[in-house]
Amino acid sequence: MLRGVLIARDLGKTYRAPSGDVVALAGFEHAFSEGAITAVVGPSGSGKSTLLNLLAGFDVPTTGGVWLDDLAVHQRSEAERASVRLRRFGFVFQSFNLVTVLTARQNVELPLGLAGAGPAQRRRRADDLLRRFGLAQRADHLPHRLSGGERQRVALARALANDPDVVFADEPTGALDSVTGREVAAALRDVAAEGRTVVLVTHDESLSSIADARLRLSDGRLAATEHVPSRRAAGGDQVTVREDVKALAPAAVPR
Amino acid sequence: MVPSLATAALLRRPLRTFLTALGIAIAVGSTVVFLSLGEGLRQAFSQELSGVGPDLQVSFGDLQTSSFAEIPELPIAYADDLLAAAERYGIVNLVPILLHVRSGLSPGSAIVFQGLPADADVASIYVDFTIADGRQLAAEDEGAMVAVLGPQTAERLGLGVGETLRLNPRASFDVVGIGGGAGGLLDNSVLVPLTSLQAAIGVEDRVSFFVVEIVEASKANEVAAAIMADYPELGVQTRAELLEVIERGLAISDVVRLGISAIALIVGAIAVANTMLMSVFERTREFGVVRAVGARPRFLFGLVLLESVVLSLIGAAVGVALGFLGAWVVNLVSLDLIALEVAAVTPRLVAFAVAVAAGMGLLAGLLPAGRAARVPIAVALARE
Numbered sequence: 042m043l044r045g046v047l048i049a050r051d052l053g054k055t056y057r058a059p060s061g062d063v064v065a066l067a068g069f070e071h072a073f074s075e076g077a078i079t080a081v082v083g084p085s086g087s088g089k090s091t092l093l094n095l096l097a098g099f100d101v102p103t104t105g106g107v108w109l110d111d112l113a114v115h116q117r118s119e120a121e122r123a124s125v126r127l128r129r130f131g132f133v134f135q136s137f138n139l140v141t142v143l144t145a146r147q148n149v150e151l152p153l154g155l156a157g158a159g160p161a162q163r164r165r166r167a168d169d170l171l172r173r174f175g176l177a178q179r180a181d182h183l184p185h186r187l188s189g190g191e192r193q194r195v196a197l198a199r200a201l202a203n204d205p206d207v208v209f210a211d212e213p214t215g216a217l218d219s220v221t222g223r224e225v226a227a228a229l230r231d232v233a234a235e236g237r238t239v240v241l242v243t244h245d246e247s248l249s250s251i252a253d254a255r256l257r258l259s260d261g262r263l264a265a266t267e268h269v270p271s272r273r274a275a276g277g278d279q280v281t282v283r284e285d286v287k288a289l290a291p292a293a294v295p296r
Numbered sequence: 297m298v299p300s301l302a303t304a305a306l307l308r309r310p311l312r313t314f315l316t317a318l319g320i321a322i323a324v325g326s327t328v329v330f331l332s333l334g335e336g337l338r339q340a341f342s343q344e345l346s347g348v349g350p351d352l353q354v355s356f357g358d359l360q361t362s363s364f365a366e367i368p369e370l371p372i373a374y375a376d377d378l379l380a381a382a383e384r385y386g387i388v389n390l391v392p393i394l395l396h397v398r399s400g401l402s403p404g405s406a407i408v409f410q411g412l413p414a415d416a417d418v419a420s421i422y423v424d425f426t427i428a429d430g431r432q433l434a435a436e437d438e439g440a441m442v443a444v445l446g447p448q449t450a451e452r453l454g455l456g457v458g459e460t461l462r463l464n465p466r467a468s469f470d471v472v473g474i475g476g477g478a479g480g481l482l483d484n485s486v487l488v489p490l491t492s493l494q495a496a497i498g499v500e501d502r503v504s505f506f507v508v509e510i511v512e513a514s515k516a517n518e519v520a521a522a523i524m525a526d527y528p529e530l531g532v533q534t535r536a537e538l539l540e541v542i543e544r545g546l547a548i549s550d551v552v553r554l555g556i557s558a559i560a561l562i563v564g565a566i567a568v569a570n571t572m573l574m575s576v577f578e579r580t581r582e583f584g585v586v587r588a589v590g591a592r593p594r595f596l597f598g599l600v601l602l603e604s605v606v607l608s609l610i611g612a613a614v615g616v617a618l619g620f621l622g623a624w625v626v627n628l629v630s631l632d633l634i635a636l637e638v639a640a641v642t643p644r645l646v647a648f649a650v651a652v653a654a655g656m657g658l659l660a661g662l663l664p665a666g667r668a669a670r671v672p673i674a675v676a677l678a679r680e
């Protein structure tokens with residue numbers, strides 16, 4: 042299945058502060074492979090969250106830009122970026138990522154409702170997703186009554202609500218024990234197997250081993266691009282990520 | 297989801313929500329009570345005038361100053377002049393009335409005396425006037441010290457037929473009848489023969505005003521103009537003008553009362569704004585998540601505005617209930633003091649209070665809603 046391609050070109054963010062400017066990210070270039078998990082790794086302060094904020098359109102870059110196919114996400118208004126996130130992106134965060142006052146089902150229904158789905162349609166889709174993640178019995182529970190693993194699975198269900206092209210996961214196992222962490226990792230693999238682009242930000246080396254490619258950030262720069270051989274073999278027809286950028290950038294990305 | 301989010305927001309800190317709603321309730325309640333005073337008087341007057349009001353009312357000079365003047369100013373001789381030309385003016389009936397207020401030690405003991413010719417057809421002036429006990433004044437009563445009491449006056453003073461009502465050290469009236477209660481001002485008056493009252497207070501040939509019935513009520517303006525052309529020193533008011541004068545007075549007092557209420561309402565609005573601002577601040581993380589998954593800024597703006605309006609309307613609902621209670625208490629007191637229900641919580645007053653509260657919620661919610669819409673996602677998500 043062909044979905045949208047997420048591309049970053051010369052992406053950079055400099056925070057202006059009275060004590061001096063902080064270059065959190067500079068010259069980042071990458072085309073994220075579809076149907077694959079791309080892990081972003083690096084030490085604390087290396088710019089991982091900054092990168093995710095820019096890719097997801099939470100924040101706007103100071104240099105370069107982000108394209109989803111030929112849509113220049115960074116040039117869009119707040120409302121238009123919200124609409125891109127709603128319809129084409131999904132999100133799983135480390136913790137506290139569910140709306141605490143809404144039940145599991147209502148959390149999954151939230152993006153569906155925002156996208157204008159009717160009550161019946163919303164409910165059907167939410168229940169399908171909750172069932173898929175083994176949460177059918179938990180649909181009417183508020184997040185505080187769910188375990189960490191269950192919460193993260195609700196978050197996954199919510200991320201998939203509007204059938205997104207790209208799923209962002211920021212330390213999705215950070216608050217989980219190793220067993221439930223592995224469950225979430227497996228679920229992310231399934232998400233990628235559906236042809237979606239998965240961008241996984243993590244410190245956790247064992248989690249990053251589920252990725253097809255690993256982008257190592259250091260001091261706000263892309264220091265290395267590593268491929269996980271077994272995954273590459275399983276992934277079949279993927280090209281090298283670096284080549285991918287070169288192949289796509291000039292033609293597909295308007296300057 | 298929006299109802300769940302809004303409800304949860306209001307229930308998140310129930311005590312804070314309760315106190316804020318209480319503030320609005322008190323503001324709205326006091327507004328309702330204040331404005332109900334005007335509505336009550338309006339009802340009393342329009343009841344009085346639409347049912348029984350004269351086509352024309354003639355006074356000496358300006359009506360407003362002269363009708364209730366301490367010393368009556370209108371020479372009774374004008375009655376003969378006007379009646380002599382009754383045909384030309386189109387006058388059917390003319391009744392001179394002398395108003396006299398016996399003030400008491402407390403406002404509640406004040407009594408309004410209405411002196412009118414004993415043979416006057418009271419029912420033609422006060423359409424709904426009936427007699428509940430005793431008898432009506434009759435022609436032979438002229439000059440006699442007899443009185444017919446309005447039912448509320450009788451009740452207030454505890455007087456019945458056969459008892460005596462004192463006006464001043466020199467004059468007392470025997471009660472010969474009790475009115476049946478038509479509502480309005482007559483119920484609070486004491487009707488006595490004109491010449492008896494004139495003698496009692498020592499004004500031989502003057503009255504407060506004439507009430508005039510004319511052939512064609514629709515010609516009131518023309519008749520009034522004709523009389524005033526002949527007698528420039530007289531003031532002639534049509535019923536419509538009379539209502540207008542009263543309405544204008546009430547409108548001015550409405551503005552004054554509204555001004556006082558506005559202070560309470562503004563304080564209430566500030567409380568709502570403050571509560572909503574705190575609530576938005578506490579939910580920064582939640583709003584960050586909602587925005588991250590794709591809500592437009594407008595969604596959170598609308599959500600917070602809705603919460604603000606709902607909070608205000610909850611307060612308004614309680615406030616209207618308080619207003620009814622307050623008006624009831626005011627009437628208890630005013631019935632006791634002046635035998636009149638001065639407060640009335642009318643439907644339009646309730647509608648006005650609810651609309652004001654909704655507008656207040658909307659206004660108070662603008663700033664917090666703007667904050668909510670601009671929650672920076674990256675910063676909100678980074679917060680623990």
Ligand SMILES: Nc1ncnc2c1ncn2[C@@H]1O[C@H](COP(=O)(O)OP(=O)(O)OP(=O)(O)O)[C@@H](O)[C@H]1O
Pocket residue numbers: 056057058063064065083084085086087088089090091092244
């Ligand atoms: N809003 C901001 N204002 C100023 N500087 C910032 C801001 N956000 C991040 N930074 C700085 O940018 C750099 C990159 O931060 P970022 O949060 O992207 O790192 P990270 O790799 O996500 O770290 P961690 O693994 O600890 O989450 C850091 O030096 C950080 O201090």
Ligand SMILES: [Mg+2]
Pocket residue numbers: 089090091
């Ligand atoms: Mg980070």
